[in-house]
Amino acid sequence: MLKHWPPLNALRGFEAAARLGSFHKAAEALNLTQSAISQQIRSLESYLEQPLFHRSGRSVSLTDAGHDLLSTTQALLQQLAVGIRRLDQYRKPNQLVVNTTPAFARHWLLPRLADFHQRHPDVDLWLFTSFEVPDMATETIDLAIRDDIGPQAECSFTVLHQDQLYPACHPALPEDGRTTLHGEREMDWSHWQLEGGEDVGQQGKGLNFSDPGLLLEAAGEGLGIALVSQLLGRRMVDEGRLRPLSAQRVRGPVWSCLVHWESQEDPLARQFLAWLREALQPAPSL
Incomplete structure (x- = not known):
């Protein structure tokens, strides 16, 4: 890896001169003097220890090394321009960055976002999902659920909410030879057994999933x-895609919220939290 990089201005000057085929036109395009462009090219050639242009009077043409560097430089400058434009999203005046798990986003939050947007159309919500717990002190996140x-x-x-768990399957699934689906943490069948859950035909073998949403x-x-x-499963039950196999419920995961101290007085965060608490109110038991 290079210990020192050539100056960005020298690369911009080189790219303009190479693309336009003229130091004079490059100087006009970049609002510089022709001598400044010439100096940038000379410094770049000195750094690379090889010529980039053939010079004949006022006309210039690229060497083989110049052609090679031109394609690299144009790709670099284009990528940099795209990256800089992308930063505009961080300057949106009404942006609220919410982190959550993919399962919560897909199965609970997404079906309800239309309601939130209808109530608070001015909130520019950015939903950021991750399997890993974010470091709120170093990441640009207003709140995490x-x-x-x-x-x-x-x-x-x-x-925010104490969840409950129960065994379930598709209503059309035959009773004989049912495959057991295993999750992690509370979604593991050992948790059901430790909490005193009844036997519903679960087996030790089967299919295993690290994502509770899957x-x-x-x-x-x-x-x-x-x-x-x-x-998370209520919507699928309402749609007829899940049927509880027991009336018994056991303790599930605890859903909590972290709000960064810089966002605690933000009216956008307060609006979202108020809506969230209302939407999380317990529904009638199944």
């Missing part, structure tokens, strides 16, 4: 029986 978080520095921490979808697709979240 997850079932795998605890208190963090520079944040307020609030418990586990839920697999059950809804009729792949087998799974221990599912009452919060």
Whole structure:
């Protein structure tokens, strides 16, 4: 790797001169003097220790090395321009960055976002999902809603909802020879057994899922029986894609919220949290 990079201005000057075939035209395009362009090219050639242009009077043409560098430089400058333009999203005046798990986003939040947007159309919501818990002190996140978080520095921490779990499968799944779908943490059948859950025919072998959202979808697709979240699975039950196998419920994950201290007085964050708490109000038992 290079210990020192050539100056960006020299690369811009080289690209303009190479593209336009003239130091004079490059100087006009970049609002510089021709001598400044010439100096940039000379410094770049000195740095690379080889010529980039053939010079004949006032006309110039690229050497083989110049042609090679031109394609690299144009790709670099284009990528840099795209990256800089992308930063505009961080300057949106009403932006609210919300982090959550893919499962919560897909199965609970996404079906309800239309309601939030209708109530608060001025909030420019950026939904950022991740399997890993974010570091709120270093990442640009206003608030996080997850079932795998605890208190963090520079944040307020609030418990939002105590979930419950129950075994379920697709209504059309035959009772004989049902495949057992296994999840992680609370969605593992060992948790159901430790909490005193009844035997519903679960087996130790079967299909295994690290993502609770995929586990839920697999059950809804009729792949087998799974221990599912009452919060995340309610929509699939209402749609007739899931049928509880027991009236019993056991303790599930705790859904909590972290709000960065810089966002605690932000009216956008307050609007979202108020809507979230209202939407998370317990529904009637199944």
